[in-house]
Amino acid sequence: xIPQVGSDPEAGMPxxxxxxxxxxxxxxxxxxxxxxxxxxxxxxVKSLADTVWTKIDRKATAVxxxxxxQYRNRMSTWVVAGISTMVIMLVLTFYVDRMADxxxxxxxxxxxxxxxxxxxxxxxxxxxxxxxxDPYDFPGAPYFEFEGLYTEYxxxxxxxGSGTFQYSxxxxxxxxxxxxxxxxxxxxxxxxxxxxxxxxxxxxxxPWDTGSCRVDEDEIRIRGRTVTGDGTFxxxxxxxxxxxxxxxxxxxxxxxxxxxYIDEDGIDWDGDxxxxxxxYDDDGDCHDLPVSEQDSxxxxxxxxxxxxxxxxxxxxxxxxxxxxEDPDDAVFMKEVAHRSFISIFGRVGFLFILGIFIPLFLAxxxxxxxxxxxxxxYLLGKPIARAELFAYRLLGFLGLAWPFLxxxxxxxxxxxxxxxxxxxxxxxxxIAMWTGVAVAVCLTxxxxxxxxxxxxxxxxxxxxxxxxxxxxxxxxxxxxxxxxGVRQSGISLLSVSYxxxxxxxxxxxxxxxxxAQMSEQAEAFGWLGEAALGAVWLTPFPTxxxxxxxxxxxxxxxTITLLFIIIGQxxxxxxxxx
Amino acid sequence: MIPDFTxxxxxxxxxxxxxxxxxxxxxxxxxxFYGQVVGLNDVSLAISGGVTGVLGMNGAGKSTLFKIIVGxxxxxxxxxxxxxxxxxxxxxPYHRLGYVSESEKMYDWMTGLEFVSTLARLYGMTRDEAKSxxxxxxxxxxxxxxxxxxxxxxxxxxxxxxxxxxxxxxxxDLIILDEPLAGCxxxxxxxxxxxxxxxxxxxxxxxxxxHILQEIERITEQIVILHNGRLLALGxxxxxxxLLDQIPHRILLxxxxxxxxxxxxxxxxxVYGVRFPNEGELIIExxxxxxxxADLPRLIxxxxxxxxxxxxxxxxxxxxxxxxxxxxS
Numbered sequence: 001x002i003p004q005v006g007s008d009p010e011a012g013m014p015x016x017x018x019x020x021x022x023x024x025x026x027x028x029x030x031x032x033x034x035x036x037x038x039x040x041x042x043x044x045v046k047s048l049a050d051t052v053w054t055k056i057d058r059k060a061t062a063v064x065x066x067x068x069x070q071y072r073n074r075m076s077t078w079v080v081a082g083i084s085t086m087v088i089m090l091v092l093t094f095y096v097d098r099m100a101d102x103x104x105x106x107x108x109x110x111x112x113x114x115x116x117x118x119x120x121x122x123x124x125x126x127x128x129x130x131x132x133x134d135p136y137d138f139p140g141a142p143y144f145e146f147e148g149l150y151t152e153y154x155x156x157x158x159x160x161g162s163g164t165f166q167y168s169x170x171x172x173x174x175x176x177x178x179x180x181x182x183x184x185x186x187x188x189x190x191x192x193x194x195x196x197x198x199x200x201x202x203x204x205x206x207p208w209d210t211g212s213c214r215v216d217e218d219e220i221r222i223r224g225r226t227v228t229g230d231g232t233f234x235x236x237x238x239x240x241x242x243x244x245x246x247x248x249x250x251x252x253x254x255x256x257x258x259x260x261y262i263d264e265d266g267i268d269w270d271g272d273x274x275x276x277x278x279x280y281d282d283d284g285d286c287h288d289l290p291v292s293e294q295d296s297x298x299x300x301x302x303x304x305x306x307x308x309x310x311x312x313x314x315x316x317x318x319x320x321x322x323x324x325e326d327p328d329d330a331v332f333m334k335e336v337a338h339r340s341f342i343s344i345f346g347r348v349g350f351l352f353i354l355g356i357f358i359p360l361f362l363a364x365x366x367x368x369x370x371x372x373x374x375x376x377x378y379l380l381g382k383p384i385a386r387a388e389l390f391a392y393r394l395l396g397f398l399g400l401a402w403p404f405l406x407x408x409x410x411x412x413x414x415x416x417x418x419x420x421x422x423x424x425x426x427x428x429x430x431i432a433m434w435t436g437v438a439v440a441v442c443l444t445x446x447x448x449x450x451x452x453x454x455x456x457x458x459x460x461x462x463x464x465x466x467x468x469x470x471x472x473x474x475x476x477x478x479x480x481x482x483x484x485g486v487r488q489s490g491i492s493l494l495s496v497s498y499x500x501x502x503x504x505x506x507x508x509x510x511x512x513x514x515x516a517q518m519s520e521q522a523e524a525f526g527w528l529g530e531a532a533l534g535a536v537w538l539t540p541f542p543t544x545x546x547x548x549x550x551x552x553x554x555x556x557x558x559t560i561t562l563l564f565i566i567i568g569q570x571x572x573x574x575x576x577x578x
Numbered sequence: 579m580i581p582d583f584t585x586x587x588x589x590x591x592x593x594x595x596x597x598x599x600x601x602x603x604x605x606x607x608x609x610x611f612y613g614q615v616v617g618l619n620d621v622s623l624a625i626s627g628g629v630t631g632v633l634g635m636n637g638a639g640k641s642t643l644f645k646i647i648v649g650x651x652x653x654x655x656x657x658x659x660x661x662x663x664x665x666x667x668x669x670x671p672y673h674r675l676g677y678v679s680e681s682e683k684m685y686d687w688m689t690g691l692e693f694v695s696t697l698a699r700l701y702g703m704t705r706d707e708a709k710s711x712x713x714x715x716x717x718x719x720x721x722x723x724x725x726x727x728x729x730x731x732x733x734x735x736x737x738x739x740x741x742x743x744x745x746x747x748x749x750x751d752l753i754i755l756d757e758p759l760a761g762c763x764x765x766x767x768x769x770x771x772x773x774x775x776x777x778x779x780x781x782x783x784x785x786x787x788x789h790i791l792q793e794i795e796r797i798t799e800q801i802v803i804l805h806n807g808r809l810l811a812l813g814x815x816x817x818x819x820x821l822l823d824q825i826p827h828r829i830l831l832x833x834x835x836x837x838x839x840x841x842x843x844x845x846x847x848x849v850y851g852v853r854f855p856n857e858g859e860l861i862i863e864x865x866x867x868x869x870x871x872a873d874l875p876r877l878i879x880x881x882x883x884x885x886x887x888x889x890x891x892x893x894x895x896x897x898x899x900x901x902x903x904x905x906x907s
Contacts, residue, residue: 058703059700069688308849375683375684377650379700381650382701564877
């Protein structure tokens, strides 16, 4: 036993004359050494029992604070932060530009077109029952109401055809649009102004260009024209009949703007996944159809849209003719672009690009750099366990990376919130989605940081190389994960990126519940955007329930982090600090 | 009989308990191999209290010994105890340890105050405690006027003193200084040596290494000599010196007339030979250095010969080691 210190207060400095080239045993040396200055050990010592387990928070903040300060003094930190910010800003510029673009509205049912150039869009002509192909047949236009066919007739009315008209009164005012015409037709009234006289001798000759000529003061000859007046109309030949009827005067109808007939029949959906009877014929063009054509989807309800559900999901949408056929595609396309942007940018931009690169460049060296620079022992030569130090260093990294990434996400969410589609000033509905992205990014960065830092511990020399290879692996997994088949095969489950992206995906399912419907509608009503929507969400995997996947992903990412911290500290603990 | 290492009980995994009767440093048959190279060869040692100088040539294993003591390295064989605890496994005894490594590497971007106070917080001090403690130790090593300067702008001596300050901030019982004087200018050496002596006077256990005998001599009398990883000698420097005096020794005199001077000193009873290695040089061979040195001034004065220098070429670590090694063989 080593002698009790202080048992011999008179010991003082012992005579040390002998040189001991080879000490006999540690014990004798210990005895001698202890005896040299006996009071050194007998002094009351500090209470040490509480040094390891208490004050942990002090040490944690000290190490984390130190780590952040260290980052602040490194060029690489600023380069990484600068490049990240620039990338995000560049992408946001594209986004804002896309949202500021005025989407050319698509007129799916073609009723916004003015085929006959009479100033009235087809939709308006249909409502008035006029022809969309005849420029003289338009809403409010005067028209001829047929009464009968004759070879000779005396009445006050409108005569149409070829013959001689002897009148007591005649309507010489001609609708203005008929005067400008180059080729006149039966429908057109004769023009009295500058009417040429009929040549003598030839009883039924009429000049082609005017279609009419004057015989006498109260008699004119017309060929293939219309005239309104009171008198007797006699056909040139007995077999050549003319029409008699009455002329209904025109009335003023303001042409409606074409835009009224574009995007005028939107998708009407009450959000009820148990109600198959959806849709409303906003513009009434279904109800204008013959009754036999009003129920083309055969569900027994005229002018509706049949939604087919399977277990609460829309699997098919079958509209009747002319129902919901011209929705506002610009709104739809913008919404799709917006959602795709958040989903893809959240997943690829934040999760993969920043999520991998920031830890790769900043976390790989958490322990390794201290190794390399030979300063590690300043931190380790303190009453602090190595596992603790490793965890606190990670904490310091997070103290820098999380606020930075959250700031970028916040900036992005503000930009997309204000510039995104919608009537409100700010898209509050996206906040939940961005929260999902933020959670995914934070946890992914944490997991990558633990992995890369552990690689740095396992091999200070080849740690960066290992980390790069792993980052490439994650990239490949991310790429493969975009394919539905690979996702479903479960190969992607072996990557951190998968679990991060599944958080975003699950959040998209939970927040944008109408995305599936939008996707189906895109297909049913036949426009683009379906493909873009496909990127918004992928089929939930490994389970079919987004909420379960969300929780599972969070647990998985934390587990991976913890696993690598355990591996890292196990290597760290055995490492000699030369 | 093997030392009672079990005195630490289960404490290697339990929260650490102070073991008052355990020596500050205890090594039992400790060896360290770097592949084929032997860093430390079967060293047994216990140190408690006082200032101990570890002497050894470059590569003798001084730094390896220290790194094993502070738990940076794991011994290949044998047992190490720092205050009765295995330092490689349990960092708890670091609470009583201050260690200044030989490494020049520091966080150059920090100020002296930041460096010391940040590391002080790893002992569980609060921010304010750490700052005031850091100021205290920085003032103690004489750096109070440059605490807010970046370490990168410090001179070598100042860097060394910051390292010492950082090792003192936890008011340790054991202070280990690995080559604290290396590369310092004379002024810095004096300051650092004063600091070490002062610490010794405060009753701390101090272990300081050097490869220069004179440096150690000015700090302490208690020395450990390492050579090729082996513990060569352990004890009081004066005792070793006295032993040295009894062995064949040489005194080098520089004089224009070495042969005339040789005739003067040769009759002295303790001088058994003279040699003339070079022009203007005389070497006196003696068995009793002190006796010759006592009479030499009188003999030279009486002869009236001029002497420009008196040197003891053997008064260095190499000679000491040479003798010790000879004695062993």
